[in-house]
Amino acid sequence: QVQLVQSGAEVKKPGASVKVSCKASGYTFTGYYMHWVRQAPGQGLEWMGWINPNSGGTNYAQKFQDRVTMTRDTSISTAYMELSRLRSDDTAVYYCARVLAVHTPMGGWGYWGQGTLVTVSS
Amino acid sequence: SYVLTQPPSVSVAPGKTARITCGGNNIGSKSVQWYQQKPGQAPVLAIYYDSDRPSGIPERFSGSNSGDTATLTISRVEAGDEADYYCQVWHTSSDHWVFGGGTKLTVL
Numbered sequence: 117q118v119q120l121v122q123s124g125a126e127v128k129k130p131g132a133s134v135k136v137s138c139k140a141s142g143y144t145f146t147g148y149y150m151h152w153v154r155q156a157p158g159q160g161l162e163w164m165g166w167i168n169p170n171s172g173g174t175n176y177a178q179k180f181q182d183r184v185t186m187t188r189d190t191s192i193s194t195a196y197m198e199l200s201r202l203r204s205d206d207t208a209v210y211y212c213a214r215v216l217a218v219h220t221p222m223g224g225w226g227y228w229g230q231g232t233l234v235t236v237s238s
Numbered sequence: 239s240y241v242l243t244q245p246p247s248v249s250v251a252p253g254k255t256a257r258i259t260c261g262g263n264n265i266g267s268k269s270v271q272w273y274q275q276k277p278g279q280a281p282v283l284a285i286y287y288d289s290d291r292p293s294g295i296p297e298r299f300s301g302s303n304s305g306d307t308a309t310l311t312i313s314r315v316e317a318g319d320e321a322d323y324y325c326q327v328w329h330t331s332s333d334h335w336v337f338g339g340g341t342k343l344t345v346l
Contacts, residue, residue: 151335161273161281161324163335177334211280216292222328224271224286231280 118142120212120229127235133200136232138212145193146170149221152186152197154208155231164210166221167195175221202236209233240329242338249344256312258341260325263306270308271326272301274319275340281324285310312343320345 123137138150152164165176167186174186185198195212210232213225243261250256260270270288273281283292285301288308298313312319325338 160340161275161326161337163337166335175333178332213281216283216286222269224283224290224292225273225281226283226286226292228280228282 118214118227120214120227122210122212122229122232125233125235127237128202130203130236130238132202132236133198134202134234135196135198136210136212136234138195138197138229140193140195140214143214145188146190147218149215149219150186150188150195151213151215151221151225152184153211153213155211156205156208159208162208164197168221169195170219199234202234204236207234207236239332239334240327240336242325242327242336244323244325244338244341246339247342247344249346250312250315251346252315252317254315256315256319256343258310258312258323258325258343260308260310260338261306262308262327265306265308265327266304268303268327268330270301270303272299272310273324273326274321275324276321284323315343315345317345319343 119141121139126134146169151166167174169188183200188195212229214227216226217223272285274284275281288303289301300311302309322340324340
């Protein structure tokens with residue numbers, strides 16, 4: 117069965133960087149785009165970008181364009197999202213989510229990681 | 239940027255029908271997804287491509303999309319349907335994904 121298992125909670129100081137991992141299993145990792153989404157406490161969902169695990173190509177939300185880097189390691193079926201220059205308002209749960217359909221970022225996101233809480237505090 | 243507008247809350251009695259709307263400029267020309275999120279859990283895909291249901295989602299869940307409004311309809315509502323629901327589209331011109339603000343469904 118498809119599983120996305122994310123790394124554990126992080127506490128960071130303002131100005132630092134955080135790197136969240138998303139380990140995939142149960143399917144061909146390179147066949148399906150991965151999106152990253154975050155949710156601040158008590159707030160809605162916010163799209164951050166996607167990565168094509170096959171090519172490494174990315175598409176970032178304009179809001180995060182200069183601070184986010186999405187990468188992958190196909191040898192261990194893991195996607196990464198790194199956010200730099202952290203601020204207190206980056207405190208949120210960060211999710212990876214896999215698209216249902218093969219070789220496209222479009223359509224529904226049928227599989228989600230469990231979420232990783234990133235707390236930014238001095 | 240493209241804005242999706244959802245009512246903050248919808249209340250419905252058990253066994254009745256809940257309708258959650260998602261408004262956007264000419265949203266009928268876009269493909270809409272709906273996600274259900276229960277407290278402390280990751281979102282779950284409920285509807286994709288306007289009206290398709292993933293495996294495991296009850297037939298009570300349906301979707302429609304026309305004009306400036308997409309609608310998620312939940313028939314014969316159960317207590318277990320109580321959750322936050324988010325609509326989502328891909329905005330062509332920006333090549334960005336957009337979520338609505340979410341609707342809290344309360345089962346009375």
